[in-house]
Amino acid sequence: MSKEWPLWEIFIRGQHGLSHRHVGSLHAPDAEMAIKNARDVYTRRNEGVSIWVVEANNIAASSPSEKGPLYEPSESKIYRHPTFFDIPDEIGHM
Amino acid sequence: MYAQMVKSEATQDDPEKLAAFQEKIDANIKVEPRDWMPEGYRKTLIRQIGQHAHSEIVGQLPEGNWITRAPTLERKMILLAKVQDEAGHGLYLYAAAETLGVSRDELTEMLLDGRMKYSSIFNYPTLNWADIGAVGWLVDGAAIMNQVPLQRTSYGPYSRAMIRICKEESFHQRQGYDIMMKMAQGTEAQKKMAQDALNRLWYPSLMMFGPSDAASVHSEQSMGWKIKINSNDELRQKFVDQTVPQAKYLGLTIPDDNLTWNEDKGGWDYSDPDWTEFFDVLKGNGPCNTDRMEARNKAWDDGAWVRDGLLAHAEKKRAAKTAAE
Ligand SMILES: [Fe+2]
Ligand SMILES: [Fe+2]
Numbered sequence: 152m153s154k155e156w157p158l159w160e161i162f163i164r165g166q167h168g169l170s171h172r173h174v175g176s177l178h179a180p181d182a183e184m185a186i187k188n189a190r191d192v193y194t195r196r197n198e199g200v201s202i203w204v205v206e207a208n209n210i211a212a213s214s215p216s217e218k219g220p221l222y223e224p225s226e227s228k229i230y231r232h233p234t235f236f237d238i239p240d241e242i243g244h245m
Numbered sequence: 246m247y248a249q250m251v252k253s254e255a256t257q258d259d260p261e262k263l264a265a266f267q268e269k270i271d272a273n274i275k276v277e278p279r280d281w282m283p284e285g286y287r288k289t290l291i292r293q294i295g296q297h298a299h300s301e302i303v304g305q306l307p308e309g310n311w312i313t314r315a316p317t318l319e320r321k322m323i324l325l326a327k328v329q330d331e332a333g334h335g336l337y338l339y340a341a342a343e344t345l346g347v348s349r350d351e352l353t354e355m356l357l358d359g360r361m362k363y364s365s366i367f368n369y370p371t372l373n374w375a376d377i378g379a380v381g382w383l384v385d386g387a388a389i390m391n392q393v394p395l396q397r398t399s400y401g402p403y404s405r406a407m408i409r410i411c412k413e414e415s416f417h418q419r420q421g422y423d424i425m426m427k428m429a430q431g432t433e434a435q436k437k438m439a440q441d442a443l444n445r446l447w448y449p450s451l452m453m454f455g456p457s458d459a460a461s462v463h464s465e466q467s468m469g470w471k472i473k474i475n476s477n478d479e480l481r482q483k484f485v486d487q488t489v490p491q492a493k494y495l496g497l498t499i500p501d502d503n504l505t506w507n508e509d510k511g512g513w514d515y516s517d518p519d520w521t522e523f524f525d526v527l528k529g530n531g532p533c534n535t536d537r538m539e540a541r542n543k544a545w546d547d548g549a550w551v552r553d554g555l556l557a558h559a560e561k562k563r564a565a566k567t568a569a570e
């Protein structure tokens with residue numbers, strides 16, 4: 152069996168003004184071919200205006216088992232949300 | 246269906262972890278690749294998604310057979326686009342399976358040496374142009390019936406692949422039905438071809454949903470894990486109920502003398518396909534099993550130099566770039 156082409160993660164900007172979004176993955180020998188293949192596979196129906204490809208083994212990810220401790224700080228700081236504060240109606244929109 | 250008779254793998258995991266996992270499934274929280282999952286869940290999914298992917302790829306053969314002989318340039322372009330979609334479906338599903346720790350090439354090798362299966366339907370031939378209509382109408386129709394509920398499956402990457410696929414499928418079924426309408430409203434000879442295609446593909450399409458519930462031994466665990474959402478008979482019934490009026494509109498007759506409306510269940514009573522034939526086709530004895538496997542093996546072998554060549558070129562370019570830095 153010959154060597155397998157590397158795996159690429161594909162990100163597509165759906166419309167002008169939006170961020171790129173992960174849409175899936177594919178195998179390709181290099182970045183140029185990955186973009187060409189992504190065009191063929193992920194934008195057959197006008198789904199995109201821009202493509203990013205990233206070799207999958209270059210992506211670092213948070214670990215699911217750390218979910219608790221990793222996001223705990225954001226859960227305990229409810230004053231980060233504007234609804235935490237009572238603002239009198241009289242002053243109008245704020 | 247595209248994945249028929251997928252055996253659920255037994256699981257020997259820590260009961261506490263298993264219970265927590267089941268709770269998550271029951272709460273409709275998706276399982277993602279790096280989350281803990283039972284070994285049996287992982288293995289069953291690899292087999293099911295792999296079989297589904299293989300079906301998309303092998304399924305290109307009976308239709309690809311007619312691309313060069315489509316009756317008009319427009320029909321040819323439409324069929325080409327449809328078959329290209331199926332290649333994409335295969336890719337989405339292989340990519341989903343890969344997140345479970347199997348490689349794309351491993352999956353391909355397992356198809357090519359017969360360790361993995363694809364749907365029985367693709368072992369039937371497409372003898373004339375009407376068959377292309379019937380395949381889109383019935384085979385993609387049956388596939389949609391199965392794939393729509395699977396959008397809600399518990400495994401995140403599989404669910405997302407299904408959502409993409411379902412978006413593309415309705416074009417497939419419509420293009421098939423459109424061909425059938427043309428044929429059924431055409432000359433006497435065309436109408437006969439349409440009826441003949443329906444006659445030959447009706448029961449093989451019913452087989453796509455897999456054996457009857459009474460004989461389907463692997464469902465319970467898969468349903469618990471939400472990697473199978475409906476029973477085989479449930480989906481088959483829905484398919485029959487949906488298809489009967491469509492056939493009627495075409496002025497074609499479904500080849501089943503027992504087809505009768507059952508008021509109580511609000512659905513049609515129908516005859517089961519010949520299950521002996523089904524098991525025989527799965528064993529490799531259908532009309533096209535040998536052809537299909539030969540075609541896939543040939544494509545893989547003939548393509549080896551392209552895969553190797555492009556990789557060698559990419560490595561050379563990378564080396565030159567590193568040297569220049
Ligand atoms: Fe498909
Ligand atoms: Fe299909």
Ligand SMILES: [Fe+2]
Pocket residue numbers: 331385388414417
């Ligand atoms: Fe399809």
